[in-house]
Amino acid sequence: MSYLTTHLGEIGTLTLQHVALVFSALAIALAIALPLGIAAARWRRFSSAILALLGILYAIPSLALLAVLVRYIGLGAAPVVIVLAIYAQFILVRNIAAALAGVSPAQIDAAVGVGMSSRQRLWRVELPLAFPVILGGVRLATVALIAIATLGGYVGAGGLGADIFFGLQRRYVEQTLAGSIPAALLAIAADALFRALERLAVRRTTG
Amino acid sequence: MKWSRADALGLIGAGLILPSCARGNSRAIRIGSKNFSENITVAEIYALALEHAGFQVERHMNLGSTQIATAAMQRGDIQLYPEYTGTGLIDVLHLPPMHDARAIFATIKREYERRYQLTWLSPAPGNNSQGLAMTQKAAAQYRVRTLSECSRAAPQLRLAAVPEFVARADALPGLQRFYGGFKFKSVRTFDIGLQYEALARGDADVATAFTTDARILADNLVVLADDRHFWPPYNIAPVVRLDALKSFGPSLRSALDNVSPGLTDSVLRRVNYDVDILKRDPAAVAAEFLH
Amino acid sequence: MRYPGADRNAVDGVTLEVPAGNFTVLLGPSGCGKSTLLRTVNRLVIPSAGAVFVGERNVAELEPTALRRGIGYVIQAVGLFSHMTVAQNIAIVPELLHWERERTRKRIDELLELVGLDAARYSARYPRQLSGGEQQRVGVARAIAAEPGILLMDEPFGAVDAIVRRALQEEILRIVRTLETTVLFVTHDVEEALRLADRIAILREGKLVQYDTPDRILAAPASAYVRQLFALEPDIEKFATLRAKLETQ
Secondary structure: OOHHHHOHHHHHHHHHHHHHHHHHHHHHHHHHHHHHHHHHHHOHHHHHHHHHHHHHHHHOOHHHHHHHHHHHHOOOHHHHHHHHHHHHHHHHHHHHHHHHHOOOHHHHHHHHHOOOOHHHHHHHHHHHHHHHHHHHHHHHHHHHHHHHHHHHHHOOOOOOHHHHHHHHHOOOHHHHHHHHHHHHHHHHHHHHHHHHHHHHHHHHHOO | OOOOHHHHHHHHHHHHHHHHHOOOOOOOEEEEEEOOHHHHHHHHHHHHHHHHOOOOEEEEEEEOOHHHHHHHHHHOOOOEEEEEHHHHHHHHOOOOOOOOHHHHHHHHHHHHHHHHOEEEOOOOOOEOOEEEEEEHHHHHHHOOOEHHHHHHHHHHOEEEEOHHHHHOOOOHHHHHHHHOOOOOOEEEEOOOOHHHHHHHHOOOOEEEEEOOOHHHHHOOEEEOEOOOOOOOOOEEEEEEEHHHHHHHOHHHHHHHHHHHHHOOHHHHHHHHHHHHHOOOOHHHHHHHHHO | OOOOOOOOOOOOOOOOOOOOOOEEEEEOOOOOOHHHHHHHHOOOOOOOOOOOEEOOEEHHHOOHHHHHHOEEEEEOOOOOOOOOOHHHHHOHHHHHOOOOHHHHHHHHHHHHHHOOOOHHHHOOOOHHHOOHHHHHHHHHHHHOOOOOOEEEEEOOOOOOOHHHHHHHHHHHHHHHHHHOOEEEEEEOOHHHHHHHOOEEEEEEOOEEEEEEOHHHHHHOOOOHHHHHHHHOOOOHHHHHHHHHHHHHO
16 A cells, blocks of 8 residues: 555665755856856956856746756766756855855955965865855755756656656655655755854854 | 866766666667656566567666657667557657558658668557547536547537647647537536546536547547547657667567557556556566556 | 046045155044055055055056065954954965965964964964954964055954954054054054054044144144044043053053
8 A cells, every 4th residue: 555665675775865966066067156256256347247157047948858868868867967067056056155255354364464375375265264164055055956957857857756757757745755745855864964063154154 | 185187087988988888798788768657567578578579678767758769769779669650750750640551651750760870660550649538427418529520519518628728730620620520518627537537527518638548438428539530649669779670580470460469548548447446567477567 | 546426536636655664643533535545555555546555566567466575464354264263364375475384383373372272272263252352362373474564454443342442543553663664553542543553643524633743742742633633532532641651551
């Protein structure tokens, strides 16, 4: 009778796949968003251009984007990870730029005054001080990606989306819950984890 | 430890490329499906039939849209999946609607082969098209069995419709132009699925339907015959890559050609009933069909 | 030298020669250009016209980061790096100059002692665990860590209470006398200027009004503005004697 009990192992696998999709996308997204965010914090004109571009990308319907990606790179995790990484840029770049802009002017003045080069200032002062705020952005991005990663169900990448969508289509509440409850728990867990990390980071960095 | 920029890029590249390389056994035929009950189950029926015929099968079910399935076919990630003739014509080829089943099939086969190096095998009689349904009682009472009869009886009938049926050119406005009449006594709109409830409660005499919906079987409804062929047919048929058809030999085609004639409207309704309403596993329903 | 959008030059036609080893105070109300003038020395501000020389060398021709590593810099907001411990903050310039680790470590202890903080207790603390006065002591220690010939101080004691300020003033005099550092010190506090300065440069609306030793300024104010500035203080005589006392200590 119960979908949950008869499909427990499968749900576990799907949950792990879901986590793998989210974290590989997050790692790639951060590697791209960090330089973009730093550039956006430095140059105002670049900032408005890149944020406008990311806004446009964010607005592309995910199914259409997925279809294009499947045409060129195939089914599986890759197209989903790319879509997730693109969507995450919208949150991360904006957040990283804002975090860097929020570093106290006195500390930046001091960093310049002691003779740090702009690269030293960035790595030794600005990024460490902006870190707790950036972590907050990573938290938001992670929670969003956990929701968006259900797209994996559309292109054979696994994850919890398959159960959610098929369950919805045939109005099978238990199957939908079998996908959406683990997804919700993942989101709650990720949120709590990053909040704890943020508190730790704040304690380390604020004077 | 220090990472060069090239290392980092290489790693990211590998992360993206590896999963898509994981195509597995090249001797297996890769079967896909879209993500709704009927399509999944028919794909399972194809898969089981091919396994019975001695093929190895790799399944990629639940693809999220016609566009995704078509893209995966073009790239070769899947080599075979069930599609509807009307969908191929209108949603994939973007050609104007046609009403003759044979003409449609000739067109989509020709254009798929020319544009995509994909082809269509013989379609099943099962046709998942738009339609109108009535209870047995109302159909008998008003003597309505066809859309022509319905167009004339409409002023006595109350229609329960899904919202887009009222507005879309290929729905009510088109019916009125094509058949004439169809001036219903009243038209009320419902969320998808709830139009059947209205019919069951007696709040309506006619409901919009898809012709293979499980509820037609569950509620023992009469689907009115589209006697002048207004709606393009949506017969279900295997779409196959031309190269796969060649490399897997004639037994691929014959195995599928053996299956399709059995997939009638009433069989598809039974399939949908088992999966949608009884919540059975598509693979189990498919296996039962083949026995 | 003018800021964008300003209707006058922040600093205008100032010529000032500061003798090496001297404690020079730039005095004036807020907005008079004294901080801007100070910041031209380590190229945090680049003059639109004119030049700043350190010794024989025009700072415009020096590499800014190298120049700044050779000049101590203390600001009112302290600007201690809040993610670094006291020891890490003090070690910044020595590290930028690639000192040996052991030398830096010894220097930190030495400096903490010099600014009156117990090295064992304070090294590993974070700035937020310090009082305002303690933070400013660390700020001074950081500024002089690599034994700069020049120390720039921009209202460094503006944010601490009067008693702590008095103590810090005495400390800084003692320290710079020991090290024979050339100090440029910005303040709007007349008492502080009198207490510390070998020479005072009085600025008003970007222009240099008078530049002389405190005694001579008190004896012969160059204008009504200067007279008024010092007359605001109730008992100038008292400061003169207090200064004399400090000198003899």
